[in-house]
Amino acid sequence: MNRTGLLYDERYLRHRTGEGHPEVPDRLQAILKGLEDGNLLPRLTRVEARPADQRRIETVHDVAHIRRFEEACLMGKSELDHPDNQICYETFETALLAVGGILEAARLVLEGRLDNAFCAVRPPGHHAEVDRALGFCFFNNVAVTARFIQQEWGLKRVGIIDFDVHHGNGTQHIFERDHTVFYYSIHEHPTFAYPGTGREFERGLETGYGYTLNSPVLPGYGDLEYRDAIQRDLIPAFDRFQPEIILVSAGFDAHQDDDMSNINLSTAGYSWIMEQIMALAERHARGRVISILEGGYCLERLPELARNHVGILLGNHEIMK
Amino acid sequence: MFIQRSMTRKVITIHPEAGVIEARDLLQQHKIHSLPVVGLEGTLIGIVTDRDVRSALPATILSEAELGQLKERVAQLKVKDIMTTQVVTLSPNNTLEDALLLMQQIHVGALPVIDRDRKILGIIAFRDILRGFAEVLGIDEPGTLLCILADDRQGQMKRIVDAITEEKIRFGSVLVARGWEKGKRAFFPYLFTHNIVGIKKKLEGLGFTLINPIEMYLEPLPPA
CATH class of the missing domain: 3.30.70.260 (ACT domain)
Known part of the structure; x- marks a missing residue:
């Protein structure tokens, strides 16, 4: 069994998005309930959330964006940059705690004290751009983590796998000129789904060309199409790139019961994807995986999806049944 | 949607007395397919396309000896010898829809935009129209x-x-x-x-x- 870390903190519930918004604190409680009911909590090592040093955030985001975000929260504003990005007084602090907790999980994995970790954080991050909040995201959690790993631990090749049903525009843009961070995303086709980027011909820019890879999937499709795309696109690309660590933008909104997309992944389909990621990590990254929560809005399905996801991180495939 | 907003204003043009080789080089260098031919006063007098240029120049499969004989004649060949003088044009008051329908009808890839004195103001190519419609769809913003x-x-x-x-x-x-x-x-x-x-x-x-x-x-x- 793997030594798997779990990052979760009650303070992640403090970011409130108001009525009619799908990105709610209940999501995390559903996830935790799934881990509890699966009797996984005793096997997990809790990772402590602590606020990130703002200099860490600045490795990705403009100082002006950070200041604007902080001021908007402290001044009692209800949104940042767009009505999608609802905020409350505690949102800035919560976002810092999310990044800080993930960096702590990364440290434990890199020190060899953990094999891998799942970070059940809010707010999510993969839509956040260098200078603006977008699509419920404020700080790009996975991007800050990739920079931290490279700058503090000297890893040369970081692989990011984003299976949220929406394309991680922010993460792609941050690394599209960077050949040391490979960004792979599989998502609903951008003609139909937010945010409208992530077409297969977006392959990176300049020296980063070839280190961005997108697999758009047409609405209505599910397990079979995902299986094809991952075998055709992700696995050969990562076998060539040989990442020294894999970061996962884990979004569970491609599930067939999730209202936020038209993709029909099954619960078993999600498990299959995670098993492929674990196999890649075993081959290239000494098993090092840090999985970071992005979307996933179906409160009825989140418990089982989280349970299977973490079960696979633990290396215990029986949990999935 | 008026074409003024979507047309290219910095038009690459050529003089009628210029050589065909110069026209070929300009087309290649700017990755474009047509060159408006403009007289000294900036008025439009014709258009020359990459197809016109290719038809006028010797084939690349010719041998050195065969090419040698043609070299002198090619060097003397001028834009005015191969240009089309019956140019279909648009005015700045035409719309993007006009340009789209006209291009479909007459099978050309670019139309010069001129004023009443035939002075060239811009050129609208297929790719400008595509960009215009992408903006209309709004797909340059997340949604x-x-x-x-x-x-x-x-x-x-x-x-x-x-x-x-x-x-x-x-x-x-x-x-x-x-x-x-x-x-x-x-x-x-x-x-x-x-x-x-x-x-x-x-x-x-x-x-x-x-x-x-x-x-x-x-x-x-x-x-x-």
């Missing part, structure tokens, strides 16, 4: 496409637009497909938001059907 099936009777679009407006969601565009199925129309609003759960429920509550957009493009999906 989500909804696909809504409604009865084919008056006032349905208004109900949809009102419902979306009440949710304070901004529109990128709305496309309408007629003849979707008998007695129905399909609406495709592109919405500048990530938060579509509320509006989807609201539209269903109003009696609209949200459809899988893939049905627009493909035969029914094979069973999983």
Whole structure:
């Protein structure tokens, strides 16, 4: 069994998005309930959330964006940059705690004290751009983590796998000129789904060309199409790139019961994807995986999806049944 | 949509007395397919395309000896010898739709835009039109496409637009497909938001059907 870390903190519930918004604190409680009911909590090592040093955030985001975000929260504003990005007084602090907790999980994995970790954080991050909040995201959690790993631990090749049903525009843009961070995303086709980027011909820019890879999937499709795309696109690309660590933008909104997309992944389909990621990590990254929560809005399905996801991180495939 | 907003204003032009080799080099260098031919006063007198240039120049499969004989004649060949003088043009008051339909009709890839004195103001190429329509669709901003099936009777679009407006969601565009199925129309609003759960429920509550957009493009999906 793997030594798997779990990052979760009650303070992640403090970011409130108001009525009619799908990105709610209940999501995390559903996830935790799934881990509890699966009797996984005793096997997990809790990772402590602590606020990130703002200099860490600045490795990705403009100082002006950070200041604007902080001021908007402290001044009692209800949104940042767009009505999608609802905020409350505690949102800035919560976002810092999310990044800080993930960096702590990364440290434990890199020190060899953990094999891998799942970070059940809010707010999510993969839509956040260098200078603006977008699509419920404020700080790009996975991007800050990739920079931290490279700058503090000297890893040369970081692989990011984003299976949220929406394309991680922010993460792609941050690394599209960077050949040391490979960004792979599989998502609903951008003609139909937010945010409208992530077409297969977006392959990176300049020296980063070839280190961005997108697999758009047409609405209505599910397990079979995902299986094809991952075998055709992700696995050969990562076998060539040989990442020294894999970061996962884990979004569970491609599930067939999730209202936020038209993709029909099954619960078993999600498990299959995670098993492929674990196999890649075993081959290239000494098993090092840090999985970071992005979307996933179906409160009825989140418990089982989280349970299977973490079960696979633990290396215990029986949990999935 | 007027072409003034979408046309290229910095037009690469050529003089009628210039050599054909110079025209070929300009076309290659700027990755363009047509060169307006402009006299000293800046007035349009013709157009030369990469096809005109290719027809005029010797084939690359000729041997050195064969080419040698032609070299002198090629060097003397001028733009005015091969240009088209009957140029179809547009005025700045034409619309993007005019340009699109005209290009389809006469099979050309670019049209010069001139004023009353035939002075060249710009050129509009197929790719400018494509960019113009991409802007109209709003797809340069993050958003989500909804696909809504409604009865084919008056006032349905208004109900949809009102419902979306009440949710304070901004529109990128709305496309309408007629003849979707008998007695129905399909609406495709592109919405500048990530938060579509509320509006989807609201539209269903109003009696609209949200459809899988893939049905627009493909035969029914094979069973999983």
